[in-house]
Amino acid sequence: EDQVTQSPEALRLQEGESSSLNCSYTVSGLRGLFWYRQDPGKGPEFLFTLYSAGEEKEKERLKATLTKKESFLHITAPKPEDSATYLCAVQANDYKLSFGAGTTVTVRA
Amino acid sequence: DGGITQSPKYLFRKEGQNVTLSCEQNLNHDAMYWYRQDPGQGLRLIYYSQIVNDFQKGDIAEGYSVSREKKESFPLTVTSAQKNPTAFYLCASSRRGRVGQPQHFGDGTRLSIL
Numbered sequence: 001e002d003q004v005t006q007s008p009e010a011l012r013l014q015e016g017e018s019s020s021l022n023c024s025y026t027v028s029g030l031r032g033l034f035w036y037r038q039d040p041g042k043g044p045e046f047l048f049t050l051y052s053a054g055e056e057k058e059k060e061r062l063k064a065t066l067t068k069k070e071s072f073l074h075i076t077a078p079k080p081e082d083s084a085t086y087l088c089a090v091q092a093n094d095y096k097l098s099f100g101a102g103t104t105v106t107v108r109a
Numbered sequence: 110d111g112g113i114t115q116s117p118k119y120l121f122r123k124e125g126q127n128v129t130l131s132c133e134q135n136l137n138h139d140a141m142y143w144y145r146q147d148p149g150q151g152l153r154l155i156y157y158s159q160i161v162n163d164f165q166k167g168d169i170a171e172g173y174s175v176s177r178e179k180k181e182s183f184p185l186t187v188t189s190a191q192k193n194p195t196a197f198y199l200c201a202s203s204r205r206g207r208v209g210q211p212q213h214f215g216d217g218t219r220l221s222i223l
Contacts, residue, residue: 004151031208031209032208032209032210032211034211034212036214041216041217041219042216042217043113043115043199043201043214043215043216043217044152044199044214045214046211046212046213046214049209049211051209087151087152089151089152091208091209092208093208094208095140095157095159095203095205095208096154096157096167097152097154097212098151099151099152099153100151101149101150101151102151
């Protein structure tokens, strides 16, 4: 059974204080690892797909990296508008996604 | 703009009542999905459909039913057999045919018990 564990559960940052979120996974035959951002009361918003170990993707202050066992989402010099819950999901050989419980990031001005 | 529309945003269910959540997409995606989100847990898959007139049970299908009569629409019925229906329900869609395609989500329906 595919398993996804995200840590920490919650992260409080000062504006400009860079940090990283972790997504550890166990899956048989990784086809893709996905990062989403979810604001309160909204649906998840797609950020990145990573397909193979060593791959990196960037978008504004966010950078996602992938190894064979985990993925990191690095937030560089965060702003209050980066406050959200960040979800990680993995996809194996079928079309289903297995999600982690998420990391809730709060950035204080 | 293309996207996924879920309605209503809030829904209340009385005991013994079936309720139906609407999901419509104009992204021309073949695949559609229903998830349930509870506090502190990851999204859990209820049902999914890769093509019109075909759908499969996900991990927590008991107490739910779906139909897929049109490509654009994938309604979810929460039946009275679902004893703990209070949750945030999310609909998603994606391209079909290759794994690794991202799923795109609507803004959810929050279901509560009266």
